[in-house]
Amino acid sequence: MLKIRDLLLVFLGTILPDISHIGIVILMRFFHFTETQAFTYFFPFHTPLFLLVIALAVAYSTKKFKESFIILCLVLSLHLFIDSLQKGNMIFPFYPFDLTPYSLNLFWQESAIVYSLQIFSFVLLVYALLKERIQFNAFYIKRLAIFGLIIIILPFFTRNIILNNFYYYQFLNHPENWEGKNITLSNRMVVSENPASIRLGENRNIEILTSEKIKAEDIVALDGLYENGKIIVANIHVQNVFLKEVMSGAGLLMLVLILLKSWVNRDRIDHVRIKGLLKW
Secondary structure (H helix, E strand, O other): OOOHHHHHHHHHHHHHHHHHHHHHHHHHHHOOOOHHHHHHHHHHHHOHHHHHHHHHHHHHOEOOHHHHHHHHHHHHHHHHHHHHOEEOOOEOOOOOOOOOOEOOOOEEOOOHHHHHHHHHHHHHHHHHHHOOOOOOOOEOHHHHHHHHHHHHHHHHHHHHHHHHHOHHHHHHHOHHHHOOOEEEEEEEEEEEEOOEEEEEOOOEEEEEEOOOOOOOOOEEEEEEEEEOOEEEEEEEEEEOHHHHHHHHHHHHHHHHHHHHHHHHHHHHHHHHHHHHHHHO
8 A cells, every 4th residue: 555655756746747738828928928938848747758857857856766666757758658648738748859759649638537547646635735744854854855946947958959840839939840731739728719720829810720619718729721821620629628627736735734734733743752751
């Protein structure tokens, strides 16, 4: 049976890849980052190599490196695998050397399968939070702080790689090179209905030709042929990204509450021990 320490590692591994989703929202809504600034910073947090670096850093900051590293790698791998099954979700297994996206496109993130996994994870977090005695003393805090700072800084060094090699920015900056080619886009906001247009980047809109009914402020995923400055849509889907953001934010909040409670419990135990020694 997993110990509380292991459960915390499982939760951490479950939430880490989704930090990119909630992080982009926070930077754009509260710190006025542009979409490009926020996206290029958090891009690495959803890639295998960068998550491996994080797993190594977190595991090295624990008192049981091998056990912690294996748990984190298994959970992170499972998370990325499930994401790779979803339509409109892309995995970049060879980042930063190759930014070709891969996806099996089996179901949308709004499917019952994804919701069930999210609810199950959230229930486990609530259980861990309500458990009477949570002790969290398995980390070397100084190591964790140092590695955390390094991880925060690292994404700045790959920003230009993403801007120059990710197909979305290639299309955004040089659309003439995509004339007569298929393009796949996701998480794009509809800015007008007649004519139907979507937002690209910060300052550019592009008209899409589709028979599907969409309305302003819908978030859509689509694929189609780019011709004469327009996208002739073959497939389009309205995405429910709000729930994804809520679940990611709620999971992160629950993890923080668990850590805070564990620290309070540890301080209480230390206080009792000190008080007992003084009486003795």
